[in-house]
Amino acid sequence: MYGIQKVSELTGVSPITLRAWENRYGIIKPDRTDGGTRIYSEQDIEKLNWVIQQKNDKAISIKQAMQLLKDREKREQKNQLNPNNYDWYIDKIYLTLKNHYMDEATNYIDFLVDTLGHEQTFHDFFIPVLTKIGLSWENDDLSVAEEHFMSHYIQQRIAEYFYQLEVKQPKQTAIAVCPTDEMHQIGLLLFSIFLKKQGINVLFIGENTPADSLIDLINKRNINLLAASFTLASSINQLTNLIDTVREAAPNLDIVIGGQNLQLLPEDYQRYQIGHTVAAWKEWLNH
Incomplete structure (x- = not known):
């Protein structure tokens, strides 16, 4: 472990610049002691030297070199992720949510999103x-309150991304609904994201x-497609x-x-059904 003065000597970068x-870039962030002193690792120094070398060899700015470092780290992280270790992350997200370790859960999810993308x-x-x-x-390993808390957190993360997506010059307009008494909407949210991306x-x-509440909206907004969720047998x-x-x-409204x-x-009503995979959604869209 190295203090900032020693790192300055090893890299040729002044403490002020470090x-x-x-x-400014937030990519190379050393640990701190209890007193707030920066402590750099060997890995931090390797990153700094790599950035400096990229800047000099390619005659680019520090900002551009830092972006190259960020891209390199993303590639390395993605290479470390494969279906064989997905279960580890699934368990970590589950346990951190169950134990209300929200910062830790968010860090795991942010890493996955940065590495693999939202969808x-x-x-x-x-x-x-x-x-x-x-x-x-x-x-009975989770109470109703725990189940709601964990599910709502995940739903919120999906909904945030849904509302961030903008559709410029949309080809069609759809409405996504759950019938009366149907409360499960996460699958519907994912399908809605798919539609927006198309x-x-x-x-x-x-x-x-309620069914009657949709008619004015369908007519006023020239709705082309209705997507409905059906997860509870009791809501048939x-x-x-x-x-x-x-x-x-x-009568001309498309339904799925x-x-x-x-x-x-x-x-x-079976002609309206669609599978739950992205592949099934693409097949439906291209049919």
Whole structure:
């Protein structure tokens, strides 16, 4: 471990500049002692020397060299991630949420998002975590309050990304709804993100939506597509009522239904069903 003065001697960068780089770029961040003194590791020094070498060899600015370092670290992190160790991250996210270690959970998730992107993180990590949460609740390993807390945190992370996405010059406009008494909407959120990425604007209505409340919105906003979630077997009548209501009011409206209980759909509604994978969504879109 090295103090800032020694690091300055080893790298040829003044302490003032080292502190400025830390504050400005936030990539090389040394540990601190209890008294606040900066302590650099061998790895920190390697990074500093690498940045300086890139700057000199390529005749680029420090800002550009720091970006190269950031890109290098992302590649290294991505190479360390593979399906064989996904379960480790899934367990870590589950346990940190269960124990309310929110900063730690956020750090794991931010790392995955930075390395793999939002959508792969959602599908490859959030869905298994949610499955684990559901099974733990069914086995009485989680209380209702704990299950809600953990699920809502994940839903919030997905929703934040959904609302950040902008669709410029949308090809169509869709509404995404859950029928009355249906409260599970995370799968619907993921499908809505998929639609946005395909250039389709989405008005996310979400859980527990009465059928009659949709008609004015469909007509006023020239809605082309209705996406509905069906996860609770007990909401089958509410779902079919919703579909019947919108079909009568807007006969040309495209309809798609996703969820865990598609096998319960009456025959007349089975043509609207869609699988739960991105591959199934792409096949539906291109059909």
